[in-house]
Amino acid sequence: MTEASREAAPASTRGRPAAGRPRRVTGRAPGEPHRIAYLFLLPGLVAYVVFTLFPVAQTVRLSFYDWDGITSKTWHGLGNYRELFDSTEIRAAFGHSVELILFYAVFSLAIGLFLTALMMHSHVRGLRFFRTVLFMPQTIATVVVAQAFTWIYDPSGPLDAFLRSVGARSFAKVWLGDFTWALPAVGLIGTWISFGLVLILLLAGAQRIPQELYEAARVDGAGFVREFFAVTLPGIRNELLVAATLTTITALRNFDIVYNTTSGGPAGKTEVPSWLMFHDAFEIHRVGLAAAIATVLTAVISLVALGISRFYTEARQ
């Protein structure tokens, strides 16, 4: 992530040449003791340690114990981790998360990119309006979204009614209760939520691309596709990185949508690590095991985020 933020910095100042690194370096008052800076950092640091680092460390510590949340803990060594890696249920949950990345990140990035390309290629009237409408899913509470989709997917809901009305009766099904379709159905909700955010990020980046570049490309005879790969895509690389990281993390830590639509069902087919973590800690009182899942999930998310930023750094070079 550090690399990511370092990369992102110049991007955000693009087009404003005055704000560069050199100024920052020389901008310090002469003779001012540098160490005082740490004092100013202290409040933030304390808050970070108390509210972020300490709970994380505490969770890692708990993952080595067997604890019901109330009575005294007993040391359990790597027992929780062994159980985690042995459990087909927990492994399946991580597998479901990977599948959700496809919906939360890949699909929404694809849609976002396509719409960005479209909007940059031709002048869209009322861009602001579309932007607002397309961003809406991000602003609605996920519980509300989940309820709405539960209704849409209901056997007596509009989706099945539509399928039946166009003669696709055999495609109508109990979406959220179907062993095969429940996970994709949940994933599509994620796509719907994510693509608005992706679009806004990408559009913001694309709008900073100097118009002259598009004009030059067109003069050179570039079509829609060419223009996208030659101008738009390189111009929004950093935004793409941010969007990919955010949506992937959202996919991996998905809890609210699953909890409010399927609660992991049918028969565990939509269980994801966050949901299991909640279930283990609060429903069956196995805090140690839940902490182990949390630790592994945090590690996985960090690695994936790091991997994405690496991938982009290398792609740039």
Added chain:
Amino acid sequence: MNNRRWRPCGLSLVVVAVVAAVAAGAGRANTSASGANSAAQNPFAHYGNITLNVWSADNQDPGPKPVIVALANSFHKRYPNVTVKLKFYGLTDYLKIIQLGLNSGSAPDVAEGNQGYGTDSLLVKAKLIRPLDAYVKQYHWNKYFPPGAMAQFRWTADGQTYGKGPVWGVAQFGQSTGIFYNRTALKKYGFDPAKMPTTFAGFDKLLAQLRPKVPSSQPLAVIGDKSGYESMHSFGLVQGAFLPASAVRNWIFHAPGASYDTPANIKALTLYQQWFKKGYFGNDYNAVDENDAAAAFAKGKGVFYLGGNWQAQVIHAGLGANVGFMNMPPGASGKYVAVGATSLPLHISAKSKYPDVAAKFIDWQIAGPQSARLMYAQNQVPAILGAPAPPKGNPYMASLGKGWQQLVKDNGLTLFPDWSADTMFQFLGAQLQELMAGRKDAASMAKAVQSNWEAFDKRIHKK
């Protein structure tokens, strides 16, 4: 969210109503006698003005909640220095907070728990609630609950062995499962609702006869199974025709030799799976939860609803006099068996400063001078033996009461199978869903359930 699913088994019953009436009558006489006395005879007067905090997850209204509220008010009237402060929660939320609530500095004096290894086991183990044996004696609670029924409230002090040891709570409502039937629908499909089958085989045959007559878009029997646990109720109705209730209870209590993987149980699971293959339950049950399913039945969907009597009021609100209730007719044993138990047990916090007031409050709830009457008014079944008979002129309430009594008399309440392990609510529900969908056969499903049970057994007995 009334997943009473796991609710307890109650036992009570009004079993031999007459005998019981006599016994209870005696107990109650005391209460009313003291009620007639002046406040000077208030045994709790020395506490001065106190507040009794009570937490409950019986929040259905209409249903149990108004009963509890009315009894709390009459308790205050009888003991004016005691103010009862009630707090209601939805069950699934409640079960996540109750152990923390009882462990906190502001623990309630009286709090409902939940039978089984999921909740009560921990409350006992963590010493958050107190054993009630002294009050069982003082208030003669053992007359209200036959030994089989009392077992659901017993734990050894380490919270590991279920069904034995001190009593830690008692409860007021009887909750059992059975068959709700829509009289109008039965008549429409050419069956006289006055001639409901009296054997399990007869009911199985009736389902087969009716299925072709009911449009294929409709289920014949409505269930909800979105959360998975609901199928434990309808399966229990089939299971009861093949094995005695004690087999299921022993399994819940982790008695030596108990197993899910037995030939009789596999037979029951196989038949249950066939009911799905034959389309008796339609195809949308995985998308509908218990409450929605009961509400849909109340609006005329299907012919039968297989589920708990805690939905009685909801169903009645929709179907009125067209709804009937009966237990699943018995199998070869001739005995009634079904999933059922009492409602959530009322516990006394280990931190309560007024345990004697709390115990009196619990007694007031389960057998107070007005409790049975108030319960009947909400179509709730009193759990205790010897409760007064339901009022005449309410045949529906009478059938609900009779259902509970038959089960108690035959010792046929299996309790709720998910009590057998903290994982079972989730696991057994998921396994039943696999079975229903035809993704697993009965034998391999039974084996998987048993190995989950054994893993839990090892976990609790290792310590």
